[in-house]
Amino acid sequence: MTIQETTQGVAGPRVIAGRPALLTDRSTHYCPGCGHGVVHRLIAELLGDLGLGERTIAVAPVGCAVFAYDYIDVDWIEAPHGRAPAVATGIRRVRPDAFVLMYQGDGDLAAIGTAEIIHAAARGERITGIFVNNGIYGMTGGQMAPTTLLGDRTTSTPTGRDPRTSGYPLLITEMLALLPGVAYAARGTLADAGSIGKLRAMLRRAMDVQLQDAGFAIVEVLANCPVGWGMTPQESIDHLQVVAETYPIGVMVDRLKAAGA
Amino acid sequence: MAIETPRAPERVLMKGNEAIAEAAIQAGCDAYFGYPITPQAELLEWMARRMPELGRVFIQAESEIGAINMAMGAAATGARVMVSSSSPGISLMAEAMSYMAASEVPVLLVDIMRGGPGLGSIGPAQGDYFQVVKGHGHGDYRTPVLAPSSIAEAIQLVPDAFEIAERYRTPVVILADGVLGQAMEPVVPAYRTPPRVKADWAVTGAAGRRPRVVRSLHLAPEALEAQNQHLQAKYRTIQAAEVRWTGEMLEDAEIAIVAYGTAARVARTAIRQARAGGLRAGLFRPISLWPFPSGPLAELAGRVRGLLVVELSTGQMVEDVRLAVEGRTPVAFHGRTGGMVPTPDEVVTALRRLWAVTTALEDR
Numbered sequence: 001m002t003i004q005e006t007t008q009g010v011a012g013p014r015v016i017a018g019r020p021a022l023l024t025d026r027s028t029h030y031c032p033g034c035g036h037g038v039v040h041r042l043i044a045e046l047l048g049d050l051g052l053g054e055r056t057i058a059v060a061p062v063g064c065a066v067f068a069y070d071y072i073d074v075d076w077i078e079a080p081h082g083r084a085p086a087v088a089t090g091i092r093r094v095r096p097d098a099f100v101l102m103y104q105g106d107g108d109l110a111a112i113g114t115a116e117i118i119h120a121a122a123r124g125e126r127i128t129g130i131f132v133n134n135g136i137y138g139m140t141g142g143q144m145a146p147t148t149l150l151g152d153r154t155t156s157t158p159t160g161r162d163p164r165t166s167g168y169p170l171l172i173t174e175m176l177a178l179l180p181g182v183a184y185a186a187r188g189t190l191a192d193a194g195s196i197g198k199l200r201a202m203l204r205r206a207m208d209v210q211l212q213d214a215g216f217a218i219v220e221v222l223a224n225c226p227v228g229w230g231m232t233p234q235e236s237i238d239h240l241q242v243v244a245e246t247y248p249i250g251v252m253v254d255r256l257k258a259a260g261a
Numbered sequence: 262m263a264i265e266t267p268r269a270p271e272r273v274l275m276k277g278n279e280a281i282a283e284a285a286i287q288a289g290c291d292a293y294f295g296y297p298i299t300p301q302a303e304l305l306e307w308m309a310r311r312m313p314e315l316g317r318v319f320i321q322a323e324s325e326i327g328a329i330n331m332a333m334g335a336a337a338t339g340a341r342v343m344v345s346s347s348s349p350g351i352s353l354m355a356e357a358m359s360y361m362a363a364s365e366v367p368v369l370l371v372d373i374m375r376g377g378p379g380l381g382s383i384g385p386a387q388g389d390y391f392q393v394v395k396g397h398g399h400g401d402y403r404t405p406v407l408a409p410s411s412i413a414e415a416i417q418l419v420p421d422a423f424e425i426a427e428r429y430r431t432p433v434v435i436l437a438d439g440v441l442g443q444a445m446e447p448v449v450p451a452y453r454t455p456p457r458v459k460a461d462w463a464v465t466g467a468a469g470r471r472p473r474v475v476r477s478l479h480l481a482p483e484a485l486e487a488q489n490q491h492l493q494a495k496y497r498t499i500q501a502a503e504v505r506w507t508g509e510m511l512e513d514a515e516i517a518i519v520a521y522g523t524a525a526r527v528a529r530t531a532i533r534q535a536r537a538g539g540l541r542a543g544l545f546r547p548i549s550l551w552p553f554p555s556g557p558l559a560e561l562a563g564r565v566r567g568l569l570v571v572e573l574s575t576g577q578m579v580e581d582v583r584l585a586v587e588g589r590t591p592v593a594f595h596g597r598t599g600g601m602v603p604t605p606d607e608v609v610t611a612l613r614r615l616w617a618v619t620t621a622l623e624d625r
Contacts, residue, residue: 077337090335
C-alpha cells in the first residue's frame with residue numbers, strides 16, 4: 001500500500017489542515033519556536049470564521065509583532081510604542097462599523113503603554129485586545145519586561161530579577177478586569193495543544209464581546225520566547241508551566257455571561 | 262413674493278480659542294481629541310459641547326499622548342481630525358507627530374503657546390517656534406505651520422490647514438499664542454468647508470480591495486531612504502506652493518520689522534509710531550512659518566537698511582530670518598518672555614537703535 005492510497009482513499013483527498021485564508025503565504029521573521037505564529041494563526045482563523053476580514057482595522061505594536069501586518073491579511077496601522085489602545089480608540093470612534101483589533105506585547109502594553117491600556121479599558125472602548133506576554137523584550141535583545149518572573153535572568157537583570165531593585169511582575173490583566181468598562185478579560189497559554197484550543201475559545205469570546213457592543217475585551221496569552229529565554233523551543237514551551245504559577249490561566253471577567261448572553 | 266434684503270454678515274465678539282474650535286467644526290472636523298491645559302482649555306470645552314450636538318466625535322483623553330494617538334488612529338481612516346494643546350502638551354505629542362509625518366497621516370494640531378521652558382507660565386509666548394517649526398520629534402521631516410495674527414485670520418487658516426494636511430498627507434500646525442487664544446475680538450466669521458479629498462490610502466476595512474497598511478517602519482536601508490526621498494520631494498512641493506506672508510508699508514520702507522502672531526500686532530502699531538516720528542518703517546509678517554517665506558524676505562533685505570525681528574521669545578524665528586537674509590542687511594532682535602508682551606514704544610526704541618547703527622555703518 002502506497003502513501004497515496006492511504007491518504008487519498010476512495011473519496012479523494014480530504015484536507016485536514018490548511019492555511020487560513022487570512023494568513024498570508026510568506027516565510028516568518030519570528031525565531032524558531034516563537035509563540036507569535038500560533039497566535040497569528042488563531043486570529044486569522046477566527047477573523048475568517050466570523051467573516052470579519054473586510055471589516056477589520058488592526059493596530060500593530062512596537063516589538064517583535066510589529067510585522068503582524070505581514071501575516072494577517074487585513075487593514076493595519078502601526079502605532080507608536082505602547083499607544084495602540086489610543087490609536088484603536090480613534091479608529092473605533094470614527095468607524096462604528098469596523099471591527100477593531102489590537103495586538104500588543106508585554107513591554108508595549110504593560111510598561112510604556114500602561115496609561116493608554118488602562119484608560120481605553122476604563123472608557124469601555126469596543127476594542128478587542130490581544131496581549132502576548134512572553135516576559136521579555138525580544139526585539140531589543142532580551143531585556144527585563146514588567147512581566148518577567150522574579151529571579152529570571154535577562155540582559156538587563158544579569159543576576160536575576162530582584163524585586164528590591166526591579167519590582168514585581170505586573171498582573172495587568174487582573175487589574176484591567178476590575179474595571180467596569182472591561183466586558184471580558186482572560187488569560188490563556190500556548191503550553192500545549194489543549195491549552196491552545198482553550199485560548200482559541202477565549203479569543204473567540206473576546207471578538208464576540210465587541211460584536212455584541214458589550215465593552216472592552218482583552219486576552220492575555222502566555223507565550224514562549226526560546227531565544228530570549230536562552231532555551232530550546234521545547235524547553236521554552238515546558239517553561240510555560242512555571243510562568244503560569246505567577247500568571248494563573250482562566251477567565252477573570254465575562255460580563256456577557258453575567259448578563260446571560 | 263417677499264424679497265429678502267441680503268443682510269450684511271454679522272459681526273460677533275469671539276474668543277480666539279472658541280473661534281478656532283468653531284472654525285474647525287464648520288470646516289467639517291469629524292473628530293476632536295484633547296486634554297485640558299491653559300491657555301487653550303476653552304477650545305476643548307467648546308468642542309466638548311458642540312461636537313456631540315452634531316453627532317461627531319469628542320474625547321477628553323488621558324493625556325496629550327493619548328489625544329494625539331487617538332487623532333492618528335481616527336485620521337488614518339480618512340476622517341478630518343483636530344487636536345489642540347499648549348506648549349507642555351505639545352512636547353508630549355512630539356513622538357506621534359514624527360510617526361504621523363512618517364506614515365503620512367493628516368491631522369491638524371493647534372498650539373496655543375504659553376510661557377516656558379518647563380511648566381513656565383500660562384501667559385502668552387512664542388517660545389515653541391523651534392519645537393513646532395523645526396519638527397517636534399525625531400527624524401528627518403517637516404511640518405507645515407500657519408501662524409495667525411488675529412482671530413479673524415485664525416478662522417480663515419483653520420480650513421486652509423485641513424486642506425494642506427489632506428492634500429499633502431501631513432500633520433499641519435496652527436501656531437498661536439495665549440493672547441490669540443484668550444482675547445476676544447469682533448469678527449465676521451467667514452467659515453469655509455474644504456472639499457473632501459479621496460483618501461485612497463486610508464485604512465477602512467479591506468472590503469473589495471487589497472488590505473492597506475499605514476506604517477513608518479522600513480528596516481531595509483534602501484526602503485527607508487526611498488521613503489525619506491519621497492517625503493523630501495513632497496516637502497519641496499509644499500515649499501514651492503504653500504509659502505504665505507503679508508507686508509504692510511513695505512513699498513517705501515527704509516527699515517522693517519519681521520514678526521508673526523501677536524508680536525506682529527504690536528509691530529503694526531510700532532511702524533505707525535515710527536513713521537509719525539519720521540522713520541519709514543514697514544512690517545514683514547510670515548504666515549507660513551514652514552515653509553518660511555525666505556525668498557520674499559531676501560528680496561526685502563536687499564532694499565532696506567536693516568531688519569528688526571520681534572518675538573515673544575529670546576530669539577527663535579530670528580535664526581530663520583538670518584538664514585534667509587544671508588547678510589544682505591543687519592538683523593537685530595527684540596523679545597520679551599514669560600508672558601510679557603513688548604510695548605510699541607519698546608519696539609520703536611529698538612527700531613531707532615537699529616536705524617542709528619546701520620546709518621553709522623553706512624556713513625563710515
